[in-house]
Amino acid sequence: xxxxxxxxxxxxxxxxxxxxxxxxxxxxxxxxxxxxxxxxxxxxxxxxxxxxxxxxxxxxxxxxxxxxxxxxxxxxxxxxxxxxxxxxxxxxxxxxxxxxxxxxxxxxxxxxxxxxxxxxxxxxxxxxxxxxxxxxxxxxxxxxxxxxxxxxxxxxxxxxxxxxxxxxxxxxxxxxxxxxxxxxxxxxxxxxxxxxxxxxxxxxxxxxxxxxxxxxxxxxxxxxxxxxxxxxxxxxxxxxxxxxxxxxxxxxxxxxxxxxxxxxxxxxxxxxxxxxxxxxxxxxxxxxxxxxxxxxxxxxxxxxxxxxxxxxxxxxxxxxxxxxxxxxxxxxxxxxxxxxxxxxxxxxxxxxxxxxxxxxxxxxxxxxxxxxxxxxxxxx
Numbered sequence: 001x002x003x004x005x006x007x008x009x010x011x012x013x014x015x016x017x018x019x020x021x022x023x024x025x026x027x028x029x030x031x032x033x034x035x036x037x038x039x040x041x042x043x044x045x046x047x048x049x050x051x052x053x054x055x056x057x058x059x060x061x062x063x064x065x066x067x068x069x070x071x072x073x074x075x076x077x078x079x080x081x082x083x084x085x086x087x088x089x090x091x092x093x094x095x096x097x098x099x100x101x102x103x104x105x106x107x108x109x110x111x112x113x114x115x116x117x118x119x120x121x122x123x124x125x126x127x128x129x130x131x132x133x134x135x136x137x138x139x140x141x142x143x144x145x146x147x148x149x150x151x152x153x154x155x156x157x158x159x160x161x162x163x164x165x166x167x168x169x170x171x172x173x174x175x176x177x178x179x180x181x182x183x184x185x186x187x188x189x190x191x192x193x194x195x196x197x198x199x200x201x202x203x204x205x206x207x208x209x210x211x212x213x214x215x216x217x218x219x220x221x222x223x224x225x226x227x228x229x230x231x232x233x234x235x236x237x238x239x240x241x242x243x244x245x246x247x248x249x250x251x252x253x254x255x256x257x258x259x260x261x262x263x264x265x266x267x268x269x270x271x272x273x274x275x276x277x278x279x280x281x282x283x284x285x286x287x288x289x290x291x292x293x294x295x296x297x298x299x300x301x302x303x304x305x306x307x308x309x310x311x312x313x314x315x316x317x318x319x320x321x322x323x324x325x326x327x328x329x330x331x332x333x334x335x336x337x338x339x340x341x342x343x344x345x346x347x348x349x350x351x352x353x354x355x356x357x358x359x360x361x362x363x364x365x366x367x368x369x370x371x372x373x374x375x376x377x378x379x380x
Contacts, residue, residue, distance in 0.1 A: 006280035008203070013375035014277060016333055016345055027374050030349075034370055035081060037353050038363050044355045047363060048074065048086065049115070055096070056089035057115065061360040062320070065120055066113045068098060068128025073364045075135035079380065080371055084143055087135075088150060093117070094132070095149045104172035107162040108187075126163070126175040126183050127196045133159045134201045137208050138380035153208070160209040164216055181216065181223040182245050191250045194231045194239040195267035197224035200275040204379065228272065229284045236312040237291030239268045249310060261308040263321050266328045266365065273334035274372055278379060285335040293340035296329050301347060323354040323362035327369035334372060345373060 058070035078087035097117035108124040140153035173187035206217035230247030240249035249259035305319035330348035
């Protein structure tokens with residue numbers, strides 16, 4: 001298999017676990033076991049909760065709310081695993097309670113809700129919209145479109161149209177800055193979150209969103225790749241949680257260390273790995289992955305992960321999501337066979353899903369990494 005060509009071109013997905021000698025049966029069992037635990041496990045493990053006849057939600061167990069992040073992640077996991085019932089339940093809940101039907105946020109999704117469907121916040125978080133749209137497009141291709149709201153492809157195109165064009169002929173703001181084609185932290189801000197940048201999604205949006213926006217999405221993919229090369233530290237590979245469009249850390253007015261490497265930023269390594277897997281590895285993918293691996297691998301099998309300055313200086317604040325960090329570091333191995341990749345993948349394989357209050361975010365990242373490293377996080 002040519003690693004320089006991505007799965008989009010070859011139809012072949014790396015199974016890193018198999019490359020390291022794990023048996024197909026063990027890999028399949030681990031995926032099924034993770035599904036059972038994360039979606040239908042005991043009250044200390046599961047994050048999915050069915051509601052009534054046709055709805056369900058993913059619970060952020062640490063904050064006791066329902067977030068567009070988790071709901072769109074849940075849908076992506078379900079479409080990857082061919083779980084249409086759970087996908088439709090999560091989408092129905094999201095559509096009913098989260099999506100705005102009018103005003104400056106029309107077609108966007110309120111990012112945080114209570115479990116009864118009442119809103120804690122009105123504004124959106126763009127990582128939710130991009131994951132909703134991608135999951136819906138995959139669902140359309142995998143299962144076909146049905147009656148509204150299960151006309152998945154139309155729903156996705158509506159979301160993406162608003163993300164690009166909102167405000168051109170009325171109120172509201174787009175989710176991508178029209179001048180530089182970079183995704184924003186929220187529609188109103190002139191800065192970004194490195195972990196929101198998913199060039200591998202934008203390549204597919206250029207094919208499947210409205211045809212008049214095809215070039216925008218191609219440009220957005222190129223812009224995000226160039227941005228990530230700047231946002232990741234030249235020595236450690238670490239990215240901040242928030243940054244200016246030039247990649248330099250952004251310290252928000254309410255700041256709680258968001259200019260440092262912390263929870264959101266873990267996802268950058270995973271995103272770089274998946275971009276390399278789907279659309280082909282470029283030198284910058286491997287360069288950043290190798291630096292991240294070189295930073296974390298010496299910490300050993302029982303690491304005391306912290307918040308870090310992006311230059312690698314450890315801070316007092318301990319990691320809230322150490323299992324998530326183990327998972328995303330492993331997923332970066334899709335971009336490299338560097339000297340530390342095997343060690344970090346095996347460390348992830350030997351790590352169980354997280355239980356307890358903070359399990360939600362960790363286990364979402366865990367499940368994505370498990371699918372990606374086994375060749376089951378695919379373009380549908």
